[in-house]
Structure formats: C-alpha cells, structure tokens
Amino acid sequence: MTDQQQMDLRKDEVEAGTQTGLASPSVDVTSGRQNSLWSDAWGELRRNPLFWIGAVLGLVFTLMAVFPQLFARGAHPRSCDLANSRATPSAEHWFGFDQQGCDYLANVVYGARSSLIIGVTAVLVVLVLGVVVGAVAGYFGGFTDGLLSRLADIFYGLPLILGALVVLRSGVLGRGTFAVAIALAVFGWMTAMRLVRSQVIAVKSSDYVAAARAMGASSPRILVRHILPNAVAPVLVYATITIGVLIAAEATLTYLGVGLQRPAISWGLQIDAGQDLLRSAPHLVLFPSLVLTLTVMAFIMMGDALRDALDPRQRA
C-alpha cells in the first residue's frame, strides 16, 4: 500500500511537470556493446542443469502429446482384452494392464495430450486476462484500479480448486477440455494481473514514458510499446511455472469428478479408477501419478531456472 502511494505520488509529479527528468541528464552512457537482459539470461540458463532437465522432460511430453503412437510401443489404448485385467508390468508391457485389460503404457501415454492442451490453453487465457486487466488497472490508477483490484481480491479469496469445482459442476461453461481450461483460468488470473499491474505502476512514471506522452503518443500506444515490454520477463517466468500448476489442478478436478469425463483418456481419470484398487494393483495409481508429476516438474524446473536467469540480483 505504501509503495503504491509512493508510485502514485511520483506519477502526479510527472503529470504536473515538476519533475520531468529533463533537467537531470543521464550520465550513465556506457561505451561499447552491452549484453541485453535476454542474452545474459540465456548464458545463465545454458549452464543450469535444472533447466536442461526441465527442458528435455518438457520436450518429451510435448512430443508425447503430439505423437503418442511413438511412445506407446505399438499398443493402442482402446484395444483391450479382459483376460489381461490388472496384470502387473512385464518386459512386453512396461506399465502392465488396467482393470479392463487395456495396455496401461498406451493409456498413460495418450493421457499427455489432454493435460498439455488444458495446461497451455488455461495459461494463455490467464495471460490475456491478467495482462489486459493488470495493464488497465496499473496505467489508469485511481477508481479504475480500485475497482479492478477489488475484483481480483474477490477471486483471490476463492480457492482455485473450489471455484473451478463449482463452475464445472454448474455446467455454465459446458463440459470437456476447453471448459476445464476456462474454469481454471477464471479462478487463476489474479497473480498475473497483480504482476503486470505492479510492473506498469513501476515504470509508468519513468522519463521515457513522460517523453512518449509529451510527443503525443496515445495511451494504448504507450502501454503496448513502452510499458508492457518491461513486464515480459516476470510474466514469462510466472506463465511457465503456472502451466505445471494448472496441469496438476486439471488432474485434481478430473479426479474429483468434474473435469474430463470418460471416455476421455486422462491421468486424473486413471488415478481415480485406480484408487479403489490401491491394495491389489498399486501400479494403476503409480504410473499416471509418476508421469503427471514429471510433467508438472518439467514446467516448474524450467520456470525456476528462468527466474534465476532473469533476476539480476541472483547473479554473482
């Protein structure tokens, strides 16, 4: 709150023309080529083993989502033989068979697609909502900001899973992949909004924005060309981590019975079906859980490494 008041004060000063910054010329003119934030960050990333683990895992699961047949070892998830019901893993069938006698490796592999689609779609919607609402709130301030920030507070108070649970149960969004993605985004956009908002507030009173305004640039132009590029780094970090978080949330909702429904192939459904057989056939819960965890881990590791690389304070 105090920070914001300070920022608002600075903004008022700029607008009143008392401190346009023109009087104090920049002395920090460095000669020679300076590395940009991004090339520095890439140099940092390349040396981070966690980033490579995350990136390789992410690539594998993306390939799995696009070309599942490459990973299924020739088995089809829907060709089942009840004689194989609940058979344990073997050299032929690495993940064993499920209750209906379907090859479990094929089922787990084919489950990647819906998880990734939902994770990526939901994050894209989160970004659109967060960037638009955050930029408007931060740039215009005052009453608009108050209203939009209270709106974010309202959604913040509602736990993600609980909110999505009620929305999906109510059926206002319909059913299926995109309904789940939208439900997650509707209750998950607030952090992106606050990130963008604080970035916008932090730079909107800077000299170059004042200069752009003095030259007659319109508000949308200032926002898009001069202010928002500053928010790209933190938002990128946030988005990468959030893909993982939302994939986990999707599996949870599906497990709770309001996400994807049969006959969709999904890790949440597999965990749900396996839980009653936890004593007799633990592999039915174990394998989808393992793959789900690795997928979530891939995105969280990449996001973590990206944050370390993009945050100059962490550098020695």
Added chain:
Amino acid sequence: MGRYVARRLLLTIPVLIGASFLIFALVYALPGDPIRALGGDRPLSPAVVAQLRDEFNLNDPLVIQYVKYVGDLLQGDLGTDFRGRPVSETIARVLPVTIRLALVAIAFEVLIGLVAGVLAGIRRNSFFDNLVLVSSTLVVSIPILVLAFVSQFLFGLKLGWFPIAGTQEGLYSYLLPGLVLASGSLAYVARLTRTSLAENLRADYVRTARAKGLPGHTVVIRHTLRNSLIPVITFIGADIGTLMGGAIVTESVFNLPGIGREVYNAVRAQEGAVVVGIVTLLVFFYIFFNLVVDVLYAVLDPRIRYD
C-alpha cells in the same frame, strides 16, 4: 494504525459480498431440481414441492434470493440444508477437523521448512543448501493428489506407520494428511527463510556485530534471524487461510470429515446453502488472516508505517 485497520476492514466488505454473490450465482446455476431430487424414487406431491420451493425462496429471482440470504446471514442465520439441518451446525461439526489439520500443517512448515531454511541459509552453497534447493523444487512439483496417494500407500498401507483414513486415532491420524497438505508451503518456507537469511547475513549490522567480537551463533540467532524471519512469519500467517481452503483433496483422500470434504459433498448434492455458507466462511478466513499478517508486519518491523 487504527485508521489503517478500519480502512482495511471496510475494504473487506465489498470483497466478501462479491465472493459470496459469485458463489451464490454459480450455485443458483447448478443443474437439476434439488427439491425433486429430495423425493428420490417416490415423487413429492405438488403441494409439498410448492411449499418447499417457497420455504427456500427458490421462486424468487437470483438477486432477491441473495438479498434474503444476506439478510438472514446478518442475523446470524446461515439457513438450513434441504433436509432441515441448520448450516451453522454442519459448519460447527466440520470446522474443528479442518482447523486441526491446518494447525498440524503449520507446525510442519515451521518445524521442517524453517529449520531446513535456516541451516541452508547459514551455509550457502554447501551440500545441504543444494539439497534443500533441489528437494524443494521436487516437493513443489508433486501434485497434492499424487503425494496424498503415494504417502497413503507407502506409509499407511505398506509400512503401517500411520492410519490410512479417518480421525479415529486422534491427533496421530492428522500427522500424515497434515504433512501432505503442508508440503508445498513447507518447501516455500524453506526457500524464503534461506534467501532472507542469506541476504541479511550480508548486511552492515551483521558485519558490525562480528567486528565487535560476538560469537557466530549469537550473531545468527540474536541479530540476523530476528530480522530474517519477518517475511517468513507473515507468509505462514497468511497460509492458514490458504490451507483451510485447499484441503479438499487431502480431506477426500484421507477421508477426514472436514470443511473441504463437506463442501465437496455439498457441491455434488447441490446443497446450495451449505456451499455458500462454507465458501463465504473460507473467504472471510482468508481475508482475516491476510489482514492480521499485514498488521503483524508493522508490529514486527517498526520501519513499516501504514498511516
């Protein structure tokens, strides 16, 4: 400070109204007719249906229903579910379970997260420090759902160390679900403590303390730790509200009769009054603990002034 608290309290009113109305509207949109579902196989007579619909204000438009609900709420009446049980009694029954679960989770955050963070922060870049960093990334990456099943299978079924489900064994049955619920925050607490401690150890006052010859542990415990723990304490405080709302999965897997499982069952059974009552309560807790934390922040760090 008094003015700040008063203003914050006033700001919570629109948030509470907004959140409860949002949930109210969504519950209103739930499909099917809950009154008809009450009858089961034997349909209720039209007269009974009409009377029940009238009793639960189901014939009014959404906004009127909501206003009537808030009117009752302000008089301390949370309404009744469709079977005539007061919602306040349901909440009184399930709330203690969730509070106990959240407290156990907080205890784990402090015991494991804080201690690991302090040890890692003191010896930066040591083996233990890297261990904490890597393991916290791993723990954060495991979805609660997976962690709940794996620990239930491993520690409950295979090793038999903990009860698998239910609350029959008192506090002991809360340990495993509490640890599962705490896992994500625990890792975050460890990281936060580590970063905060490592940053403070570079501060001028620490150098001064060392220069005047204080022993190492005194510098860490008496000087550095007290400053470093401020952000950690505020995080843990705010986390109580988050944990209470995030317990749906943990309570479902471990079959704990708490708020999360109750609200989940209520959503499935379209018990609107129960859902709205519990969610409003959760939002209130969330806002309340955040306010407490913000005030605590100013108490702990005299540099922060809100007026």
